[in-house]
Amino acid sequence: xxxxxxxxxxxxxxxxxxxxxxxxxxxxxxxxxxxxxxxxxxxxxxxxxxxxxxxxxxxxxxxxxxxxxxxxxxxxxxxxxxxxxxxxxxxxxxxxxxxxxxxxxxxxxxxxxxxxxxxxxxxxxxxxxxxxxxxxxxxxxxxxxxxxxxxxxxxxxxxxxxxxxxxxxxxxxxxxx
Numbered sequence: 001x002x003x004x005x006x007x008x009x010x011x012x013x014x015x016x017x018x019x020x021x022x023x024x025x026x027x028x029x030x031x032x033x034x035x036x037x038x039x040x041x042x043x044x045x046x047x048x049x050x051x052x053x054x055x056x057x058x059x060x061x062x063x064x065x066x067x068x069x070x071x072x073x074x075x076x077x078x079x080x081x082x083x084x085x086x087x088x089x090x091x092x093x094x095x096x097x098x099x100x101x102x103x104x105x106x107x108x109x110x111x112x113x114x115x116x117x118x119x120x121x122x123x124x125x126x127x128x129x130x131x132x133x134x135x136x137x138x139x140x141x142x143x144x145x146x147x148x149x150x151x152x153x154x155x156x157x158x159x160x161x162x163x164x165x166x167x168x169x170x171x172x173x174x175x176x177x
Contacts (some may be wrong), residue, residue, distance in 0.1 A: 026076075106137075
C-alpha cells in the first residue's frame with residue numbers, strides 16, 4: 001500500500017489480484033484509445049473481449065495486479081518474468097485510466113511492483129520500455145529509480161507503425177527508490 005499527498009488530498013494506492021468481476025471496470029483503460037495508444041495492445045471494445053483478455057492474459061499471469069485508488073479500480077501493473085537464462089529479469093508494464101494521469105498513482109504502483117519483483121521473485125534486473133514521446137512514463141520510471149539505458153530503434157509495431165522505444169532498468173543491487 002502506498003499513498004500520495006498532492007494538494008493536501010490524501011490518495012491511497014493499493015494493488016491486488018484481478019478477478020473476473022473486476023473486468024467491468026477495465027474499459028476505463030483497456031477501452032480508451034488515448035490510453036492504449038502508447039501500448040502494443042489493441043483497444044478492447046466489448047465485454048466479451050475483456051473476458052477473453054482476462055482468461056488468456058490475466059488469470060494465469062504470475063504477477064498481474066489491479067491498481068486501486070481509494071479502493072476503486074484505476075489501472076493495472078504487471079511484471080513479465082524472463083525464463084531459462086533470462087529468469088533473472090522481469091519486464092514492468094502499466095496502464096492507468098486517464099482521470100488519474102499526472103497524480104503520481106503509477107509511480108506508487110510501479111514502486112510496489114519493483115519491490116515485489118526483487119523480494120518475491122528475486123530478480124536481479126527489472127526493465128521497462130517506453131515510447132520516445134511518452135514523457136509521462138519516462139518521468140514515472142525516473143522517479144522509481146530506473147535509469148535510461150538506451151534507444152531500441154524500430155523495436156515494436158503499434159497501430160501499424162514500427163516505432164522506437166527507450167529501455168529503462170533498475171537493478172537489485174542499486175539503491176532502492
